[in-house]
Amino acid sequence: MARNRFNSGSKQDAELPKAKINKQSLQKISALLSYLQPYKWKFIIGFLFLLLSSLTGLLFPALVKVMVEVAQGNPSEYGLPGTVSGIGGIAFFILFIQAFVSFFRIRLFVEVSEKALADIRRDTYFKMITLPMGFFANRRVGELNSRLSADLSQIQDTLTTSIAEMIRQIIMLIGGVTFLIIISTKLTLFNLAILPIIVVAGVVFGKAIRNISRKAQDQLADSNTIVEETLQGISNVKAFVNEAYEANRYDKSLRQVVQIALKGATYRGGFASFIIFCLFGAIMGVMWYGSYLVEQGMLNVSDLLAYMLYSVFVGAAMGTFPEIYANVQKAVGASERVLEILEEKTENISIHPENNKIKEKIEGNLAFEHVEFSYPSRKEIIVLNDVSFEANAGEKVAIVGSSGAGKSTIAGLILKFYDIQKGKILFDGKSADDYALTDIRNQIAIVPQDVILFGGTILENIAYGKLDANKEEIIKAAQQANAHNFIMSFPEGYDTVVGERGVKLSGGQRQRIAIARALLKDPAILILDEATSSLDSESERLVQEALETLMKGRTSIIIAHRLSTIREADKIIVLDKGQIAEVGTHAQLIQKEEGIYKHLSSLQFEIQ
Numbered sequence: 001m002a003r004n005r006f007n008s009g010s011k012q013d014a015e016l017p018k019a020k021i022n023k024q025s026l027q028k029i030s031a032l033l034s035y036l037q038p039y040k041w042k043f044i045i046g047f048l049f050l051l052l053s054s055l056t057g058l059l060f061p062a063l064v065k066v067m068v069e070v071a072q073g074n075p076s077e078y079g080l081p082g083t084v085s086g087i088g089g090i091a092f093f094i095l096f097i098q099a100f101v102s103f104f105r106i107r108l109f110v111e112v113s114e115k116a117l118a119d120i121r122r123d124t125y126f127k128m129i130t131l132p133m134g135f136f137a138n139r140r141v142g143e144l145n146s147r148l149s150a151d152l153s154q155i156q157d158t159l160t161t162s163i164a165e166m167i168r169q170i171i172m173l174i175g176g177v178t179f180l181i182i183i184s185t186k187l188t189l190f191n192l193a194i195l196p197i198i199v200v201a202g203v204v205f206g207k208a209i210r211n212i213s214r215k216a217q218d219q220l221a222d223s224n225t226i227v228e229e230t231l232q233g234i235s236n237v238k239a240f241v242n243e244a245y246e247a248n249r250y251d252k253s254l255r256q257v258v259q260i261a262l263k264g265a266t267y268r269g270g271f272a273s274f275i276i277f278c279l280f281g282a283i284m285g286v287m288w289y290g291s292y293l294v295e296q297g298m299l300n301v302s303d304l305l306a307y308m309l310y311s312v313f314v315g316a317a318m319g320t321f322p323e324i325y326a327n328v329q330k331a332v333g334a335s336e337r338v339l340e341i342l343e344e345k346t347e348n349i350s351i352h353p354e355n356n357k358i359k360e361k362i363e364g365n366l367a368f369e370h371v372e373f374s375y376p377s378r379k380e381i382i383v384l385n386d387v388s389f390e391a392n393a394g395e396k397v398a399i400v401g402s403s404g405a406g407k408s409t410i411a412g413l414i415l416k417f418y419d420i421q422k423g424k425i426l427f428d429g430k431s432a433d434d435y436a437l438t439d440i441r442n443q444i445a446i447v448p449q450d451v452i453l454f455g456g457t458i459l460e461n462i463a464y465g466k467l468d469a470n471k472e473e474i475i476k477a478a479q480q481a482n483a484h485n486f487i488m489s490f491p492e493g494y495d496t497v498v499g500e501r502g503v504k505l506s507g508g509q510r511q512r513i514a515i516a517r518a519l520l521k522d523p524a525i526l527i528l529d530e531a532t533s534s535l536d537s538e539s540e541r542l543v544q545e546a547l548e549t550l551m552k553g554r555t556s557i558i559i560a561h562r563l564s565t566i567r568e569a570d571k572i573i574v575l576d577k578g579q580i581a582e583v584g585t586h587a588q589l590i591q592k593e594e595g596i597y598k599h600l601s602s603l604q605f606e607i608q
């Protein structure tokens with residue numbers, strides 16, 4: 001059956017994969033930057049504020065230096081006031097400017113990125129829902145969903161935080177190092193000599209810790225899967241008395257989680273003690289060498305103080321780079337995946353309802369002429385081979401055949417979900433290619449095997465067939481579909497919320513809602529994909545009656561699993577491995593001694 005499986009995608013990747021950053025990937029993602037264009041002024045102002053707050057941040061150690069010098073009775077430098085309070089006042093003034101500017105910087109960046117991201121999200125979603133079915137065949141719903149959520153959130157984080165942080169830290173780094181060199185070249189050189197050791201250790205340890213924590217996350221996810229599976233299939237667990245087996249499986253998995261976590265703890269502990277030693281060692285080293293320089297009269301105390309403060313800035317800047325870089329890498333990967341969707345070719349369907357109105361009426365004559373088809377994802381397998389048949393307006397044509405024969409594929413082709421490779425599909429004698437796609441889909445309705453209802457109310461679910469229908473029309477459709485009575489038996493009637501949190505409707509009830517939906521749509525051609533699971537006889541009668549009402553005056557293509565329901569069909573097409581094997585009425589086909597239809601009928605014990 002060619003239905004789409006709705007994959008929940010519950011096992012989302014704990015971490016988004018990173019991409020290599022090179023010229024090509026950057027060029028590619030710059031396409032996404034065009035989404036910033038409408039908000040460029042806000043972005044530029046935010047950017048200037050960012051520069052301002054970073055640069056003013058760099059002034060503090062210099063101010064502290066002058067303040068200490070003034071406190072020691074020395075004259076002030078850089079034209080600053082000659083009193084401690086004066087300099088303190090200036091420091092607070094700068095602080096105030098910084099706070100003010102930071103507020104607007106964050107506000108502006110968030111506004112720009114939220115709006116730009118909503119634009120990208122909207123475009124990606126619009127694109128996604130107008131992509132041809134072939135696109136969805138190869139992808140899980142969970143994966144596509146995570147592009148809209150996880151990937152775009154990553155891009156957003158990077159736009160709002162990582163880029164700003166990176167710019168700020170680069171300023172801090174360059175500015176800080178410049179001040180360090182100005183204050184004391186000797187001390188800077190000494191500092192630079194010990195730096196590589198810390199950096200290398202940080203990178204090595206950091207990588208090992210990240211690997212282990214990822215493993216721990218995976219392991220934890222695996223053990224969660226055990227819980228999920230067990231609880232979902234609890235009746236199976238109980239029926240097979242496999243409680244002990246499941247308990248053991250979970251226990252084993254948890255032990256592994258702990259083991260990996262402990263290994264991670266060892267690395268983490270080692271890293272922490274190493275960093276404590278190195279970092280404080282480095283600070284001590286600088287203090288020691290700096291004090292030595294002070295003792296030798298080669299450095300002032302105030303310079304040493306400023307030097308220490310700038311070192312902290314530089315160290316902090318360096319510390320944040322690996323994380324920022326990793327974030328940017330993830331964002332590049334995420335952008336590439338989003339762009340992949342944005343660059344796909346869509347179907348000719350507009351997202352504006354006024355463009356999708358019916359332009360050309362279809363009476364209901366349908367014909368397949370020598371149709372050959374294979375799915376885009378499996379081109380080598382020919383699913384339909386030289387299929388020709390006709391259904392005149394108002395006729396009931398049933399398609400039968402064993403599982404995998406290609407029945408649902410025919411339904412998909414009538415709806416033009418895919419393009420055929422050879423032959424023609426004609427509506428009222430005119431090729432399907434010459435109709436607007438919306439004209440075809442607007443005049444065909446399908447009642448699928450598995451009716452999927454949306455999370456809203458019953459009313460909304462029926463109205464899905466005709467969005468501008470009024471309540472009277474909806475109720476009339478529900479009455480004709482034998483659904484009105486059961487709907488009214490719910491306390492909230494048509495406003496009953498279906499779906500996970502609402503009432504669970506039975507299979508037969510869902511089918512009748514789908515029939516009401518189709519009635520409301522009032523199509524020229526109807527496709528009925530008969531439910532394989534049989535309903536109880538009362539429910540079956542109600543559904544059957546509703547279907548009869550629905551089929552009246554329309555061309556109906558019935559994909560039948562139970563032959564008992566199609567005896568009255570004007571034509572029965574027997575499909576075998578993608579080819580038409582027999583055509584005729586029930587009475588004609590049942591006469592063929594060696595016929596497939598007769599064989600299928602006898603399998604269902606229904607020869608009369």
Ligand SMILES: Nc1ncnc2c1ncn2[C@@H]1O[C@H](COP(=O)(O)OP(=O)(O)OP(=O)(O)O)[C@@H](O)[C@H]1O
Pocket residue numbers: 001002003137375377378383401402403404405406407408409410
């Ligand atoms: N999206 C798809 N991509 C690739 N192959 C597909 C796809 N959907 C169906 N097929 C293949 O096409 C063939 C016909 O499938 P189809 O679903 O049309 O059969 P069916 O007669 O409706 O079967 P059933 O009675 O079990 O619903 C099968 O071999 C199936 O594996």
